[in-house]
Amino acid sequence: MCNLDQLQMLVLAAELGSFSACARRLGKVQSAISQGIAHLEADLAMTLFDRSTRKPTLTRDGERIYQCAKAILQQTTELEKTAAAIHAKEEALIRIAVDKAIQVPRFYDVLARFAHEFPHTQIELLTLASTDIVKQLIAHRLDLGVMFADLSFCRDVALCYIGSLDFHAVCHPDYPLASMTQISDSDLLPYRQMVLRGEYGNYGGYGEELAHFTSLSSRTWWCNNFESMLTLVEKKLGWAYLPVTLTTDALTQRRLQAIDVSFDHKTWNLPVDLITQKGANHGPAMRWLTTELKELLS
Known part of the structure; x- marks a missing residue:
């Protein structure tokens, strides 16, 4: 049956316009590309390229298979990146609560950079009153909060004054x-x-x-x-x-x-605190985020 190498040959040949260009991109000889695509056509029992012209073009069936092949390759790339993130101990999800008044433009700049640095870590962002954030953190419904400091110091959370x-x-x-x-x-x-x-x-x-x-x-x-x-x-x-x-x-x-x-x-x-779970073992995404948020009001 078809394999990922064959699907990559199909996609590149279609996008680059020739088997020779596909061969150059993959560092292979052209005969290997022609043979790989021929085996794919045999496995699928259909013709994918019209070879009657100077440059091969996708048939109608080939167009449909090309779209599926492209999606499979994209999903495979995503799978490999997700696996790499898991091996790096990156968190799957970080739950954040921030008082609305503290959601300054720089806060969203931090989240934009986070999305680039950790594309496979999801964020759940809640807007809560400062009076509610500590309770939600203690109840393990949050991983991180940014709030106006409470004068009654809570020993159940780790806090850091940030401005x-x-x-x-x-x-x-x-x-x-x-x-x-x-x-x-x-x-x-x-x-x-x-x-x-x-x-x-x-x-x-x-x-x-x-x-x-x-x-x-x-x-x-x-x-x-x-x-x-x-x-x-x-x-x-x-x-x-x-x-x-x-x-x-x-x-x-x-x-x-x-x-x-x-x-x-x-x-x-009013002073603003960043609070996290006391004694929590943070992964790289959480460590990056807390470091950046400590400079939020600098």
Whole structure:
């Protein structure tokens, strides 16, 4: 029956336009190519090339076999590369969760380079609130997380500080706080605040807040992502601390206005941690990814 060498001869002869060109590409004599294709035709009981012209051309049956042969050769190449990746101990799948506010353009550049370096390792990317990432990692639903640091240090994960992101207190330009100056924490009490809170938690069935995001208002709405908070603020429903990665355009376009709070003498910024399974034995793909992500906010 046909073999891979014969299928390669068929594909190259069809694509290069002659048996002689195929022979040169494969480093063989032309008679070996002619014999190999003749044996393939005999095995398949059909004529693959019309040899009545100066250059052999595929018959109608040959066109169909050529497409199948090309697919088989591509699958064979993929099989060999996958086997090489397995021998190199490259992971089959890496599950990542990243807070939406930390998904800066450079993050996707890292993933693009990863795809080139490790084409046979799959990525499962989740967008989760920072408050939920540690729980999912401890439950072994994730391999890696990038999140705003939790002040309550968790000893069940390995963490690495990788930088920080700036936050602004913002509201809509028509919201009452926009016209006030030197706003104190007591001034904020009557105004609705949007606060980040995770979906999963242990307190009365509600998710948890990070210590950084505790409410300053007596009227609070919670969201599990910053984009929802941004939309609510733009709808004049309250105010919030939001990351500069999400507010820059809105501030420029006057869809948002920074609030003049008296207790923020400098731009408020939050530390960002990269967390992984404690004691996990990482393969080359995971080691490459963690190394690159450590420079994400540099």
